[in-house]
Amino acid sequence: xxxxxxxxxxxxxxxxxxxxxxxxxxxxxxxxxxxxxxxxxxxxxxxxxxxxxxxxxxxxxxxxxxxxxxxxxxxxxxxxxxxxxxxxxxxxxxxxxxxxxxxxxxxxxxxxxxxxxxxxxxxxxxxxxxxxxxxxxxxxxxxxxxxxxxxxxxxxxxxxxxxxxxxxxxxxxxxxxxxxxxxxxxxxxxxxxxxxxxxxxxxxxxxxxxxxxxxxxxxxxxxxxxxxxxxxxxxxxxxxxxxxxxxxxxxxxxxxxxxxxxxxxxxxxxxxxxxxxxxxxxxxxxxxxxxxxxxxxxxxxxxxxxxxxxxxxxxxxxxxxxxxxxxxxxxxxxxxxxxxxxxxxxxxxxxxxxxxxxxxxxxxxxxxxxxxxxxxxxxxxxxxxxxxxxxxxxxxxxxxxxxxxxxxxxxxxxxxxxxxxxxxxxxxxxxxxxxxxxxxxxxxxxxxxxxxxxxxxxxxxxxxxxxxxxxxxxxxxxxxxxxxxxxxxxxxxxxxxxxxxxxxxxxxxxxxxxxxxxxxxxxxxxxxxxxxxxxxxxxxxxxxxxxxxxxxxxxxxxxxxxxxxxxxxxxxxxxxxxxxxxxxxxxxxxxxxxxxx
Ligand SMILES: [Zn+2]
Numbered sequence: 001x002x003x004x005x006x007x008x009x010x011x012x013x014x015x016x017x018x019x020x021x022x023x024x025x026x027x028x029x030x031x032x033x034x035x036x037x038x039x040x041x042x043x044x045x046x047x048x049x050x051x052x053x054x055x056x057x058x059x060x061x062x063x064x065x066x067x068x069x070x071x072x073x074x075x076x077x078x079x080x081x082x083x084x085x086x087x088x089x090x091x092x093x094x095x096x097x098x099x100x101x102x103x104x105x106x107x108x109x110x111x112x113x114x115x116x117x118x119x120x121x122x123x124x125x126x127x128x129x130x131x132x133x134x135x136x137x138x139x140x141x142x143x144x145x146x147x148x149x150x151x152x153x154x155x156x157x158x159x160x161x162x163x164x165x166x167x168x169x170x171x172x173x174x175x176x177x178x179x180x181x182x183x184x185x186x187x188x189x190x191x192x193x194x195x196x197x198x199x200x201x202x203x204x205x206x207x208x209x210x211x212x213x214x215x216x217x218x219x220x221x222x223x224x225x226x227x228x229x230x231x232x233x234x235x236x237x238x239x240x241x242x243x244x245x246x247x248x249x250x251x252x253x254x255x256x257x258x259x260x261x262x263x264x265x266x267x268x269x270x271x272x273x274x275x276x277x278x279x280x281x282x283x284x285x286x287x288x289x290x291x292x293x294x295x296x297x298x299x300x301x302x303x304x305x306x307x308x309x310x311x312x313x314x315x316x317x318x319x320x321x322x323x324x325x326x327x328x329x330x331x332x333x334x335x336x337x338x339x340x341x342x343x344x345x346x347x348x349x350x351x352x353x354x355x356x357x358x359x360x361x362x363x364x365x366x367x368x369x370x371x372x373x374x375x376x377x378x379x380x381x382x383x384x385x386x387x388x389x390x391x392x393x394x395x396x397x398x399x400x401x402x403x404x405x406x407x408x409x410x411x412x413x414x415x416x417x418x419x420x421x422x423x424x425x426x427x428x429x430x431x432x433x434x435x436x437x438x439x440x441x442x443x444x445x446x447x448x449x450x451x452x453x454x455x456x457x458x459x460x461x462x463x464x465x466x467x468x469x470x471x472x473x474x475x476x477x478x479x480x481x482x483x484x485x486x487x488x489x490x491x492x493x494x495x496x497x498x499x500x501x502x503x504x505x506x507x508x509x510x511x512x513x514x515x516x517x518x519x520x521x522x523x524x525x526x527x528x529x530x531x532x533x534x535x536x537x538x539x540x541x542x543x544x545x546x547x548x549x550x551x552x553x554x555x556x557x558x559x560x561x562x563x564x565x566x567x568x569x570x571x572x573x574x575x576x577x578x579x580x581x582x583x584x585x586x587x588x589x590x591x592x593x594x595x596x597x
Pocket of ligand 1: 313315316317363382383384385387
């Protein structure tokens with residue numbers, strides 16, 4: 001078995017992780033189902049883009065021969081905004097999905113780009129946003145492709161950035177939601193995400209200049225708001241900021257600062273930021289940031305679905321959330337941090353139409369009341385085409401974690417894992433049709449004693465576990481681990497019953513009757529093709545949902561058991577992921593006041 005250290009967790013990391021994610025060891029595979037299909041599709045799509053096209057703009061700018069042709073949309077002049085993320089995603093998916101040709105492609109792109117760097121170290125990228133993402137990819141390749149020589153390249157461009165980047169670091173104010181920094185003609189820099197990847201460069205073995213440079217970009221103005229939680233019943237007082245995604249992504253810099261310094265202050269900030277987003281910013285899908293703003297805690301989130309179509313920047317948003325929750329799982333070992341991951345796996349990144357070879361890219365999800373549609377972004381190859389492959393490459397890293405005493409299972413997806421436990425290689429195979437089916441079967445490979453921790457989902461209405469057909473006793477607490485410590489025999493089976501059911505999820509506490517419908521972690525959309533929206537008796541909490549809906553035999557398809565108006569039937573429901581682009585559907589409903597028009 002190959003053991004490769006996890007990106008961002010090299011030997012220099014000061015805090016010892018409680019849980020060690022396993023995806024970047026190369027020994028987790030998602031074996032079938034929609035996530036496996038999404039991974040295969042992403043490999044094909046991104047390997048299908050001609051390297052000469054990707055490098056075309058960089059080569060032209062460096063007065064070199066530039067075979068290939070310009071790309072489209074955000075990449076018309078140069079691929080600068082997303083180049084680093086494409087490279088990073090390819091490097092990662094090569095390992096996490098066992099597709100070495102993807103890692104090879106990332107190395108070829110790094111080599112081609114390195115040849116275009118100016119003699120003074122100017123990386124030839126449009127702005128710091130682009131360079132920070134290229135540094136991410138170079139660090140990924142250093143660790144995952146065993147190419148420590150690439151740290152020399154990181155050192156070179158960091159020295160150039162240290163000399164040339166202004167240090168204004170303006171912060172958002174009531175009259176300037178964005179903060180950010182003017183970094184050149186027409187370019188705004190979301191400077192508060194810079195630190196992360198320079199810290200990761202140091203963690204991967206880079207010189208101290210990387211660490212010192214990263215430390216200049218802490219976003220204390222924002223981070224320090226999360227040093228304490230508000231008292232019970234009090235609102236979070238956090239201003240509205242533009243770039244909700246980057247205002248979550250900045251916490252990956254705080255996470256890196258924690259790994260470099262071991263300062264518990266950063267871990268506190270991460271925990272509280274997580275709780276702030278999940279309790280005040282998130283929709284039922286785990287998405288956040290209407291029109292890319294963070295929302296004050298005053299009912300604005302609930303009102304946000306009344307007009308605009310850009311409800312949540314779902315792809316970049318999923319990526320920032322994956323990184324924050326990965327850091328929290330790793331450093332706290334608490335199961336509850338996987339709840340947000342699971343929402344996004346089924347209803348965020350897992351519910352978008354994949355990036356197309358043409359560059360058509362999912363960006364916003366639309367949860368408007370009345371009618372919503374999925375559409376690709378109006379420009380090809382936007383930011384979300386960069387985070388899409390990073391998100392998909394990261395999926396196998398979210399399923400299993402090694403602990404000193406055994407293995408933790410966070411997601412119930414068809415998959416296999418091998419890991420080292422007390423000097424022995426152990427394995428586990430998971431077979432499941434979840435979420436359409438309600439059970440998952442885990443088969444142990446090899447004999448020996450270890451602890452198996454099974455995540456009890458937040459939404460469960462009846463979680464139970466049987467080993468070799470015998471039901472286990474013990475309390476299953478939602479958002480915690482169900483722990484089995486025993487001597488395992490080769491071939492032992494663990495059957496987990498998850499206890500998913502229909503749920504109604506109010507958008508915020510100001511709008512208790514403005515709800516989305518979910519089955520377990522899966523948000524269901526209603527077909528809006530000449531149908532009436534969902535209406536329910538109030539208070540809806542009194543309704544037996546399982547009696548209010550009929551479920552079809554196949555998949556998660558539900559039909560309300562009432563007929564709607566005389567002219568329009570009530571639309572049926574299915575997972576958000578199953579709606580194709582342009583097909584009219586509804587995510588949120590005013591169930592006490594359904595409006596046809
Ligand atoms: Zn984006």
